[in-house]
Amino acid sequence: MQLSTSEISELIKSRLENFSTSAEARTQGTVISVTDGIVRIHGLSNVMAGEMIEFPGNTFGLALNLERDSVGAVVLGDYEHITEGDICKCTGRILEVPVGPELIGRVVNALGQPIDGKGPVNAKMTDKIEKVAPGVIARKSVSQPVQTGLKSVDSMVPVGRGQRELIIGDRQTGKTAVAIDAIINQKGQNMTCIYVAIGQKASTVANVVRKLEENGALAYTIVVAATASDSAALQFLAPYSGCTMGEYFRDRGEDALIVYDDLTKQAIAYRQISLLLRRPPGREAYPGDVFYIHSRLLERAARVNEEYVEKFTNGAIKGKTGSLTALPVIETAAGDVSAFVPTNVISITDGQIFLETDLFNAGIRPAINAGISVSRVGGAAQTKVIKKLGGGVRLALAQYRELAAFAQFASDLDEATRKQLDRGRMFTELMKQAQYAPLSISNMAITLLAANKGYFDDVPTNKVLAFETSLHGFMGSKYKALMDGIESSKDLAGDNEKAVEAAIQDFKATNAY
Amino acid sequence: MAEISTIARPYAVAAYKLGKESKSLAKWSEMLGFAAAVSSDAQMQAYIQDPKVVSSDLLATFLKVAGDKLNEHGQNLIKVLVEYNRMSILPAITSAFEELKAQDEGTLDAQIIAAAKPSAAEIKDLVKRLEAKFGKKIEATVSVDSELIGGIKIIVGDTVIDASVKGQLQNLAYTLSA
Numbered sequence: 001m002q003l004s005t006s007e008i009s010e011l012i013k014s015r016l017e018n019f020s021t022s023a024e025a026r027t028q029g030t031v032i033s034v035t036d037g038i039v040r041i042h043g044l045s046n047v048m049a050g051e052m053i054e055f056p057g058n059t060f061g062l063a064l065n066l067e068r069d070s071v072g073a074v075v076l077g078d079y080e081h082i083t084e085g086d087i088c089k090c091t092g093r094i095l096e097v098p099v100g101p102e103l104i105g106r107v108v109n110a111l112g113q114p115i116d117g118k119g120p121v122n123a124k125m126t127d128k129i130e131k132v133a134p135g136v137i138a139r140k141s142v143s144q145p146v147q148t149g150l151k152s153v154d155s156m157v158p159v160g161r162g163q164r165e166l167i168i169g170d171r172q173t174g175k176t177a178v179a180i181d182a183i184i185n186q187k188g189q190n191m192t193c194i195y196v197a198i199g200q201k202a203s204t205v206a207n208v209v210r211k212l213e214e215n216g217a218l219a220y221t222i223v224v225a226a227t228a229s230d231s232a233a234l235q236f237l238a239p240y241s242g243c244t245m246g247e248y249f250r251d252r253g254e255d256a257l258i259v260y261d262d263l264t265k266q267a268i269a270y271r272q273i274s275l276l277l278r279r280p281p282g283r284e285a286y287p288g289d290v291f292y293i294h295s296r297l298l299e300r301a302a303r304v305n306e307e308y309v310e311k312f313t314n315g316a317i318k319g320k321t322g323s324l325t326a327l328p329v330i331e332t333a334a335g336d337v338s339a340f341v342p343t344n345v346i347s348i349t350d351g352q353i354f355l356e357t358d359l360f361n362a363g364i365r366p367a368i369n370a371g372i373s374v375s376r377v378g379g380a381a382q383t384k385v386i387k388k389l390g391g392g393v394r395l396a397l398a399q400y401r402e403l404a405a406f407a408q409f410a411s412d413l414d415e416a417t418r419k420q421l422d423r424g425r426m427f428t429e430l431m432k433q434a435q436y437a438p439l440s441i442s443n444m445a446i447t448l449l450a451a452n453k454g455y456f457d458d459v460p461t462n463k464v465l466a467f468e469t470s471l472h473g474f475m476g477s478k479y480k481a482l483m484d485g486i487e488s489s490k491d492l493a494g495d496n497e498k499a500v501e502a503a504i505q506d507f508k509a510t511n512a513y
Numbered sequence: 514m515a516e517i518s519t520i521a522r523p524y525a526v527a528a529y530k531l532g533k534e535s536k537s538l539a540k541w542s543e544m545l546g547f548a549a550a551v552s553s554d555a556q557m558q559a560y561i562q563d564p565k566v567v568s569s570d571l572l573a574t575f576l577k578v579a580g581d582k583l584n585e586h587g588q589n590l591i592k593v594l595v596e597y598n599r600m601s602i603l604p605a606i607t608s609a610f611e612e613l614k615a616q617d618e619g620t621l622d623a624q625i626i627a628a629a630k631p632s633a634a635e636i637k638d639l640v641k642r643l644e645a646k647f648g649k650k651i652e653a654t655v656s657v658d659s660e661l662i663g664g665i666k667i668i669v670g671d672t673v674i675d676a677s678v679k680g681q682l683q684n685l686a687y688t689l690s691a
Contacts (some may be wrong), residue, residue: 024674024675024676024680024684025672025673025674025675026672026673026675027671027672027673028671028672028673029671032516042518043671044671045670045671046671046672058687068519068522069516069518069519069522070516089673
């Protein structure tokens with residue numbers, strides 16, 4: 001890292017300018033005990049809940065338990081140098097992190113400090129990490145789509161701007177892949193993305209960052225990482241830090257997408273802190289307020305109306321709504337959604353994308369279970385053309401599942417049933433999609449239209465995806481104007497539909513796949 | 514595990530209330546101070562913590578050592594403490610009691626640490642200002658610490674007013690390194 005001398009002296013100059021030498025009155029306390037990152041402090045009579053406490057050696061802690069004779073605080077970072085008898089003092093501040101567009105493209109820790117070796121983050125503002133979510137008056141209903149670029153998600157479980165859509169599934173079912181694909185597809189969609197990695201391996205985080213960089217997605221993404229080696233306190237705080245960074249954009253009439261990967265680990269980190277603070281354990285040893293840690297976090301993902309944005313920016317930005325869309329991730333154990341944390345988060349969010357190991361192993365990737373994946377508000381926000389064409393997919397897959405169960409017993413089937421089974425098989429195959437290959441709206445529309453109109457019916461099941469790929473290539477080169485029209489209007493007018501059908505017929509007549 | 518001060522508080526409050534009702538706070542203070550001093554004696558400590566000592570023996574020994582320094586109420590307190598096996602927290606009870614007493618009298622202990630010995634007039638002025646700030650009578654103890662380099666540092670309970678050169682240098686160091 002290179003620093004020029006002028007930079008350093010400028011820095012020092014500004015700091016000296018701002019340095020005041022008045023007598024400082026503060027409340028102080030004495031450390032009674034240090035155990036596993038939890039510090040008990042005697043004194044600190046005026047401390048606030050959630051206030052930052054300064055320890056010797058430039059270390060900070062967070063006051064979590066205010067008891068009659070002591071304060072329980074969790075140390076943010078290393079605590080080995082804090083010893084019994086150390087003096088600590090109140091700072092009078094609630095924990096803040098830097099916010100603003102300067103963070104985009106950076107990898108920071110839960111406190112907003114850069115960890116990517118690209119030099120300091122020159123953010124001009126900081127903001128509190130714990131804030132109250134906008135109230136009912138400030139909100140607007142979700143009506144604009146977030147295109148994830150995944151056929152199965154956009155057609156069956158559409159996500160709207162400001163929605164909270166849970167991604168849930170066992171380990172190794174592609175939860176992160178769905179979220180990362182959604183981020184990659186936001187290129188040019190006026191969306192700032194925040195990826196919060198909680199309790200993951202540092203190598204996994206590095207991989208995600210590399211993939212984002214390779215796909216050009218880091219240019220509009222902030223990565224907040226609290227890896228498995230960070231303290232539980234940082235893992236617990238990381239989602240709130242990321243959320244505050246996202247709210248900066250929401251409150252200024254922009255759109256942001258935040259991925260919490262994953263909230264199970266956050267709950268586990270919080271459980272650790274709570275047990276060490278000797279709070280009474282409840283179900284699965286989680287403390288009583290484990291629901292609240294997730295509900296208050298996800299409640300902050302919202303779409304806010306024009307008045308709110310105008311008021312927040314003091315009239316600088318008029319007539320724009322802001323949104324923060326959340327994609328929380330929850331890892332289940334052996335598909336058990338009735339465990340404590342999964343049920344909590346399912347009940348908080350506006351729908352879930354359910355990923356299954358069996359489907360994943362059967363080669364259906366993304367391994368979305370279409371039957372139990374739902375989006376409670378996304379339908380109102382779905383892109384017109386996808387809504388028009390994608391309606392049949394869910395139905396076809398539902399009928400297929402039902403018939404497939406019956407067909408196992410029957411030896412010979414009538415023509416109609418067989419046709420329906422074939423169609424279901426085709427749709428199942430068609431919903432498969434490679435990783436890091438999100439589809440544009442026009443390509444998705446072409447695929448869905450071709451499937452609906454039966455152009456896939458005479459294609460062998462194992463050739464469906466190859467057919468789709470060459471169809472997209474063909475349409476992109478020969479019918480570019482038509483495709484661009486669909487892309488910009490996000491709709492398929494009567495004439496266009498005929499033109500597209502003609503183009504598909506042209507493709508089938510002239511191309512091999 | 515509750516903290517010692519939490520365990521000691523109810524005893525201190527009981528002693529304080531009794532002392533207030535019978536207008537014998539000064540006597541109580543004297544008794545508790547004496548009892549705490551006795552119990553913190555090394556030999557006595559070992560005796561209190563010895564598991565082989567029967568509680569009735571401990572009580573008898575303690576009362577014998579105390580002699581006529583404890584009145585009837587004071588002896589009762591010791592009996593209760595022995596019965597509940599809480600003899601070891603006597604010093605904590607005493608300090609909690611003194612806190613309550615000081616609160617009642619409206620006094621606050623202030624520690625004034627100065628780099629150079631302040632004059633009597635300066636101390637008087639300082640105490641007056643502190644009394645105005647905290648709204649209570651201030652009982653100041655003055656000490657000199659040349660490590661402060663210059664200025665003074667005042668500690669009143671949990672509140673610290675740091676106007677020393679050392680504190681400001683530390684702040685400057687922190688501001689520059691942050």
